[in-house]
Amino acid sequence: MRLLIEDYWRKAHLDAGYELLYTPHIANLDLWKTSGHFDFYRENMFDQMEIETQQYQLKPMNCPFHVLTYQSHLHSYRELPIRWAELGTVYRYERSGVLHGLMRVRGFTQDDAHIFCLPEQVANEILGVLNLTEQILSDFGFTQYEVYLSTRPGKSVGTDNIWELATDALVQALDTKGWNYVTDEGGGAFYGPKIDIKIKDAIGRLWQCSTIQVDFNLPERFQMEYVAVDGTRQRPIMIHRAIFGSLERFFGILVENYAGDFPLWLAPVQVRLLPVSDDQRNYADAIAQQLKQLGYRVEVDHSGDRLGKQIRTAERSKIPVVAVIGKREVEKQTLSVRTRQLGELGSLTLSELQEKMQQTMMSKQQI
Ligand SMILES: [Zn+2]
Numbered sequence: 001m002r003l004l005i006e007d008y009w010r011k012a013h014l015d016a017g018y019e020l021l022y023t024p025h026i027a028n029l030d031l032w033k034t035s036g037h038f039d040f041y042r043e044n045m046f047d048q049m050e051i052e053t054q055q056y057q058l059k060p061m062n063c064p065f066h067v068l069t070y071q072s073h074l075h076s077y078r079e080l081p082i083r084w085a086e087l088g089t090v091y092r093y094e095r096s097g098v099l100h101g102l103m104r105v106r107g108f109t110q111d112d113a114h115i116f117c118l119p120e121q122v123a124n125e126i127l128g129v130l131n132l133t134e135q136i137l138s139d140f141g142f143t144q145y146e147v148y149l150s151t152r153p154g155k156s157v158g159t160d161n162i163w164e165l166a167t168d169a170l171v172q173a174l175d176t177k178g179w180n181y182v183t184d185e186g187g188g189a190f191y192g193p194k195i196d197i198k199i200k201d202a203i204g205r206l207w208q209c210s211t212i213q214v215d216f217n218l219p220e221r222f223q224m225e226y227v228a229v230d231g232t233r234q235r236p237i238m239i240h241r242a243i244f245g246s247l248e249r250f251f252g253i254l255v256e257n258y259a260g261d262f263p264l265w266l267a268p269v270q271v272r273l274l275p276v277s278d279d280q281r282n283y284a285d286a287i288a289q290q291l292k293q294l295g296y297r298v299e300v301d302h303s304g305d306r307l308g309k310q311i312r313t314a315e316r317s318k319i320p321v322v323a324v325i326g327k328r329e330v331e332k333q334t335l336s337v338r339t340r341q342l343g344e345l346g347s348l349t350l351s352e353l354q355e356k357m358q359q360t361m362m363s364k365q366q367i
């Protein structure tokens with residue numbers, strides 16, 4: 001499932017105009033001093049390690065690496081916006097008392113991305129992030145959200161002008177999207193305004209997942225630049241965003257939301273074939289082989305249990321598609337198919353079953 005989620009995520013991001021980065025898991029401590037994490041985020045960081053007399057730090061965030069990547073050469077305004085995404089594994093020193101299953105762990109993978117853009121591009125970029133967020137969350141079954149806009153706190157960096165521009169851009173994007181939101185006056189980070197999205201699961205619980213933050217601080221700290229139309233050097237606007245937040249945590253939320261009853265495209269085992277007796281085992285194996293070659297995740301029940309028990313076991317395991325294979329099915333080269341949502345589908349050929357599953361997977365629905 002992790003692989004499926006990651007593959008889906010990569011494709012969605014490439015389609016949305018992102019490039020994918022891979023960055024290291026440790027860096028020289030100097031990087032974390034420049035970024036400010038060493039001063040302001042230290043209690044969440046693991047101890048430094050000494051490597052050949054230099055201090056190195058396990059990364060608590062991916063951001064500084066994306067900044068360094070940006071600084072590999074001088075950028076022109078024509079290259080912006082740049083959208084870089086990474087499934088970046090980060091390490092945070094959470095106290096043992098707050099660790100909680102998949103929900104809170106010490107090493108987790110963020111579906112992180114950073115957008116570097118011109119001030120006049122912010123609203124459109126934010127709208128792009130909102131659209132991508134909606135697309136991704138709804139494909140995973142989440143269609144109800146609570147949205148929060150957090151504005152400038154008392155203590156902050158950045159000019160009045162830039163705060164106003166960025167906050168207006170966030171409001172404009174939310175209005176264009178037509179989403180209702182709650183404004184948290186003064187609730188933004190010291191480095192910029194943000195949008196947080198809580199998703200509502202099947203039984204109404206809210207989970208904070210997606211976040212979009214404008215950042216005036218890191219571009220300043222790292223002296224990031226681009227060459228503007230008039231030839232002057234200007235600071236780009238940096239946007240941090242994550243949609244799942246943490247893949248581990250999002251997976252935990254998915255399990256809760258579906259109660260383990262996953263839609264066909266995500267189910268770890270999509271099809272289980274149930275031979276009625278030993279005589280049908282070879283046929284069942286051959287069908288399984290064909291389905292595997294078509295890319296489906298399929299198993300044959302080789303327990304030797306009576307059919308009724310095989311069916312109950314498959315139901316308990318929440319397998320979306322179960323196909324019974326008896327004497328008649330072998331003779332007619334068919335499968336007797338039942339699904340969790342639709343019940344008995346009767347006698348289908350392999351290609352009929354495949355067509356039905358393909359449609360269901362495309363729509364990300366349950367079968
Ligand atoms: Zn970031």
